[in-house]
Amino acid sequence: MDEQFDDIEKTLWEQMGKLRVPEPSKDVKIRFHAMLDTFKAEEEAKKEGIFQILLERFKTLFAYKPAYNWAYAMILIVISSGAGYFIGKPNSEVAANSNEVKRLSSEVQDMKQMMMLSMLENPVATERLKAVSYTQELNNVDDQVIDALLTTLNFDQNENVRLVTLEALIQLAENPKVREGLVQSLLTQESPLMQVALADAMVKLQEKRSVKQFKELLRKENLNDAVKGKIEKTILVLS
Known part of the structure; x- marks a missing residue:
């Protein structure tokens, strides 16, 4: 049975081998390149479509939204070259945005000042x-x-805090007012x-007004000898 099947398969392959192979048409190469060009064009179109989608999303991210005024103001403060943000906008809108940025910047400075003054009263020296x-x-x-810094300079219990305040x-x-405060200190x-x-x-x-205070300081009985020598040299330099 197997031998009979093998003979049939062999005969089939022999008959198929006798079949005439059709010659390729003259325009097969043209059609191939046309299909290839079409495929490339479709792929490019897909890439352009993706790029366009990304571009639109990018534009959406940076589109002006009134609800995010604070975020925009912070960005403009951090990047000093905020002028580009106003290019192409009407003068009235530019003026409004500029005033808003100034107002927010002023508020940030006020908050920093309040925090600083509050921390100066903290019992912890590091704060x-x-x-x-x-x-x-x-x-x-x-x-x-x-006034707060001068008070810290003169009365803070921690010497390191006073030294940093002096700097x-x-x-x-x-x-x-600062110069006068330093002289009086x-x-x-x-x-x-x-x-x-x-x-x-x-x-x-080069604060020559301090010479008077230095001379008065020299009159102190308990003045450290090293400090006394330093003051005497300082008076010579400033006189």
Whole structure:
């Protein structure tokens, strides 16, 4: 039975081998390339469609939404080149947005100042140190902040806090009230380290008005000998 089946299969393959293989038509290559070009065009169209969808979503993300005024204002504050945000908008809208940014920026500064003043009263010294460092983030330092810093300089129980406060006030020395406060602080300080640090500050600021306070300081009976020598040299430099 198996042999008979093998003979039939062999005969079938022999007959198939005798079949004439049709010649490919002349335009088969043309049709092939046409199909290939069509396939490529469809794939490109799909890519463009995806790109368009992504582009539209991107535009949606950055479309102006009144509910997110605060977020937009924060972005504009962080990136100083916010001018590009206003390109192509009517003057009235530009002015409104600009005023809104200024208002929000002012509110942020007020919040930082309130936080700083509150932290200066914290019983933990590290928190007061942080509070002093926040002065670098304030665009405008008003009299309230200056008074708080001078009070910290003169009366804070932690010497490190007073030293850091002195450095912060030196950065604000363009303000006449700060300079006057530093000069008057000379007679308030009892710590030799603070007295020497203030002497260095007066030389750095070339504050000649401090000479009078230094001379008065020299009259103190319990003045540290090293501090006395430092003050005498400081008077010579400033005189």
